[in-house]
Amino acid sequence: MHIKSKMAKNHKIVSLVNAEIYQRNETETKCSTHTTEDLLMYCNSCQFPICRDCITSGSHHNHEMIKIGKAIDNNRNKFSKLIKQSKEKLSKYEKIVKTIEKNSQEFSVSVSQKINEVKTRNNQLKAALDRIELEYIRHLQDTDRENQKSMTELKNRLQKEMADLNQLIQECEGKQGNENIGMVQFVTEVKKRLEKYGSCDLIDAANSKDLFGQLGTKTATTVNSPLPQNRNIPIATSVMNAKIVSTFTSDKTHVVTTGNNQAWLLNSGGRKITLVTSYGKVIKYINTDFGVYDAAVSASGDLFVTVYWGNKVKKLTSHKTFTDIYTAADDYETRGITVTDTGHVLVGFCCYIYSKLVEITTSGEHIRTIQYDTVDNKLLFDSPRFICTNINGDIIVSDNRDKVVAVNKSGTKRFIYDGKERKL
Structure with missing residues (x-):
C-alpha cells in the first residue's frame, strides 16, 4: 500500500536485514564535502570521487576526470585482483599454520624421545656408578687382604727371630759363668748370629700401623660413560700414600x-x-x-x-x-x-x-x-x-x-x- 501511494512513488523498499547495508551504500553515493550532492565524477589525479559542486569550485581544475560508473568498472577489476591476492596470502598463511602445527607436534614427539633417552642414560649412569662402587670396594678388600698377608708373613718372621733370640739369650745366660777359652769362642759365635737378626731394626714396633700407609684416592682409569659427548667418569682407586720403608746404598745406577x-x-x-x-x-x-x-x-x-x-x-x-x-x-x-x-x-x-x-x-x-x-x-x-x-x-x-x-x-x-x- 505504501508503494501504491503517490507520496511514496520515489521511495525504495528494502528488508530490515539489508537496511543497514542499504543505508551505508546510500551514504557512500553522497559527496563527503557537499553532503547533499551525489557523486558524479571520479578525479584520477586525486583518486577521489567528486560531485558537481567539487567541479564548479575549481579545486579540481585541469584534473583528469571520468564518470563515476566507469571508475567503478575500472576498480571492480582491480578489486577482483586484490581479492585474488588476498586469497593467495590467506592460502600461504594457512600453509604456515599447518607447518607450525606439524613442527609443534614433531617437537613434542622429539621432547618425549629425549626424555626417554635421558631416563635411559640416567639408568645407565646409575649402573656404571654401581659398578664403580663394587670395583672400588673389591679393590679395597683386595688391598686389605694383601696387607694382612704381608703383615702375617712379617709377624711370623719376627716371631721366629724372637724365638731364635730367646734361645740365644738362654744359651748365653747358661754359659755366662764359664771361665774357659770356649767362652771367648762362643762370644764370637754370638756376634755372628746376632748380625742376621737385622729386620727388627727396620721396624718401629710402637708405630707398626704406619706400614699400612694411608688409604687415598686418585684418578687411575676411566670407564665409558652414557653421558653425551663421550665424557669419562674417573674411577677412584685405593692407593698407598708414599712412605719411606727403608733406605740402603748401592753401587748400581x-x-x-x-x-x-x-x-x-x-x-x-x-x-x-x-x-x-x-x-x-x-x-x-x-x-x-x-x-x-x-x-x-x-x-x-x-x-x-x-x-x-x-x-x-x-x-x-x-x-x-x-x-x-x-x-x-x-x-x-x-x-x-x-x-x-x-x-x-x-x-x-x-x-x-x-x-x-x-x-x-x-x-x-x-x-x-x-x-x-x-x-x-x-x-x-x-x-x-x-x-x-x-x-x-x-x-x-x-x-x-x-x-x-x-x-x-x-x-x-x-x-x-x-x-x-x-x-x-
Missing part, C-alpha cells in the same frame, strides 16, 4: 722393580745384575757374559734386558740364564726397554740417525715399528735411551738429543720437549 717388594739393580754396560728386597737385602747375583744397557720386568715377573753395544733383546729363563728372543739388523744397537700395560715389550734401537722403537711380544714376535712422524715423515727419535708409558698408553722416550719425545699408543707424535719454555 739402574733400579727395575718387580712388583713384589723386590728390584733388580744394574749399571748400564755392567755385567752383573743384583736382585734385592725393598730393605736392600741381596737375594742373588746374576753374572752375564755381555754388558746390559737397560732392563724391564713384565707383570708375570719375567726379566728382559737389552745388550750394551749389541743388537739383541734377551730374556732371563727359569734356569737363571739369558736367551735371545729378538735380534735386529747388524747395523742397529739396542737402547732402552720397557713392558707396556698390554704385556708387550717396547725396545729402542739406534743406527746412526735411523733410530726407531720396535714393539714385540714377550716371546720375541714382531708387532710393529715406530720410526717416522706421520705428519711430516721425519724421524721421531735419535737414540731412544730410556722408555716408559703413562696411564693413557702414551709412549715417552728420553732421547739422545736431550729431548723428550711423546707419541700416543698408535705411534702418532704428540709433542717433543727440549726443556725450553713454551709461550701460549
Whole structure:
C-alpha cells in the first residue's frame, strides 16, 4: 500500500536485514564535502570521487576526470585482483599454520624421545656408578687382604727371630759363668748370629700401623660413560700414600722393580745384575757374559734386558740364564726397554740417525715399528735411551738429543720437549 501511494512513488523498499547495508551504500553515493550532492565524477589525479559542486569550485581544475560508473568498472577489476591476492596470502598463511602445527607436534614427539633417552642414560649412569662402587670396594678388600698377608708373613718372621733370640739369650745366660777359652769362642759365635737378626731394626714396633700407609684416592682409569659427548667418569682407586720403608746404598745406577717388594739393580754396560728386597737385602747375583744397557720386568715377573753395544733383546729363563728372543739388523744397537700395560715389550734401537722403537711380544714376535712422524715423515727419535708409558698408553722416550719425545699408543707424535719454555 505504501508503494501504491503517490507520496511514496520515489521511495525504495528494502528488508530490515539489508537496511543497514542499504543505508551505508546510500551514504557512500553522497559527496563527503557537499553532503547533499551525489557523486558524479571520479578525479584520477586525486583518486577521489567528486560531485558537481567539487567541479564548479575549481579545486579540481585541469584534473583528469571520468564518470563515476566507469571508475567503478575500472576498480571492480582491480578489486577482483586484490581479492585474488588476498586469497593467495590467506592460502600461504594457512600453509604456515599447518607447518607450525606439524613442527609443534614433531617437537613434542622429539621432547618425549629425549626424555626417554635421558631416563635411559640416567639408568645407565646409575649402573656404571654401581659398578664403580663394587670395583672400588673389591679393590679395597683386595688391598686389605694383601696387607694382612704381608703383615702375617712379617709377624711370623719376627716371631721366629724372637724365638731364635730367646734361645740365644738362654744359651748365653747358661754359659755366662764359664771361665774357659770356649767362652771367648762362643762370644764370637754370638756376634755372628746376632748380625742376621737385622729386620727388627727396620721396624718401629710402637708405630707398626704406619706400614699400612694411608688409604687415598686418585684418578687411575676411566670407564665409558652414557653421558653425551663421550665424557669419562674417573674411577677412584685405593692407593698407598708414599712412605719411606727403608733406605740402603748401592753401587748400581739402574733400579727395575718387580712388583713384589723386590728390584733388580744394574749399571748400564755392567755385567752383573743384583736382585734385592725393598730393605736392600741381596737375594742373588746374576753374572752375564755381555754388558746390559737397560732392563724391564713384565707383570708375570719375567726379566728382559737389552745388550750394551749389541743388537739383541734377551730374556732371563727359569734356569737363571739369558736367551735371545729378538735380534735386529747388524747395523742397529739396542737402547732402552720397557713392558707396556698390554704385556708387550717396547725396545729402542739406534743406527746412526735411523733410530726407531720396535714393539714385540714377550716371546720375541714382531708387532710393529715406530720410526717416522706421520705428519711430516721425519724421524721421531735419535737414540731412544730410556722408555716408559703413562696411564693413557702414551709412549715417552728420553732421547739422545736431550729431548723428550711423546707419541700416543698408535705411534702418532704428540709433542717433543727440549726443556725450553713454551709461550701460549
